[in-house]
Amino acid sequence: MIPKTFQKLIDNFSALPSVGPKMAERLVLFLFRQNEETLEDFSENLSGIKNLKICQKCFNISEGDLCEICKNPGREQKIICVVEDALDVISIEKTGIYKGLYHVLGGTIENSDSNEKSDLKISQLLDRVKTEKTQEVIIAFNPTTEGDLTALYLKRKLQPFGIKITRLARGLSTGGDIEYADETTLSSALTNRKELV
Numbered sequence: 001m002i003p004k005t006f007q008k009l010i011d012n013f014s015a016l017p018s019v020g021p022k023m024a025e026r027l028v029l030f031l032f033r034q035n036e037e038t039l040e041d042f043s044e045n046l047s048g049i050k051n052l053k054i055c056q057k058c059f060n061i062s063e064g065d066l067c068e069i070c071k072n073p074g075r076e077q078k079i080i081c082v083v084e085d086a087l088d089v090i091s092i093e094k095t096g097i098y099k100g101l102y103h104v105l106g107g108t109i110e111n112s113d114s115n116e117k118s119d120l121k122i123s124q125l126l127d128r129v130k131t132e133k134t135q136e137v138i139i140a141f142n143p144t145t146e147g148d149l150t151a152l153y154l155k156r157k158l159q160p161f162g163i164k165i166t167r168l169a170r171g172l173s174t175g176g177d178i179e180y181a182d183e184t185t186l187s188s189a190l191t192n193r194k195e196l197v
């Protein structure tokens with residue numbers, strides 16, 4: 001018989017994406033062998049996740065109502081980089097070259113069917129561009145069919161504002177993920193961003 005706590009943890013880990021039952025067993029066994037301090041730290045961090053919020057302005061992961069980036073007056077307030085999800089913010093922040101703000105769209109348009117767009121933060125982006133007097137929107141989607149479709153859709157929505165609309169240069173291989181791009185590739189894709197015309 002497997003101890004109950006052990007089995008429950010295996011179930012927890014198995015429920016995570018990309019973790020199969022065998023991997024879950026190995027992870028739990030690994031944790032079991034850690035010292036108390038490591039385990040305390042792990043469980044404290046895990047429990048802290050429930051206190052995290054979504055930034056009310058850019059929809060990034062945040063400790064408070066506004067994230068650290070939105071709260072920072074040192075960031076360029078007139079540039080917004082639109083990304084699919086919060087992991088893309090982490091990747092772009094790691095390059096250290098981007099100093100503007102973000103907007104986490106929450107996904108991409110999967111087809112041109114209009115009801116696919118309802119839960120994306122598109123209208124919130126348009127409101128921000130208007131009220132924050134944004135001068136440039138950088139579209140930083142993955143170079144996939146969905147990414148291209150969403151970029152085109154956003155371009156149409158943003159054009160009436162008469163602002164600069166750019167997209168990351170094609171340094172990223174087609175179908176490659178921003179999340180997995182190395183910092184050099186991502187930096188050059190940002191620096192060499194092209195205006196969408």
Ligand SMILES: [Zn+2]
Nearest residue numbers: 055058067070
């Ligand atoms: Zn924010």
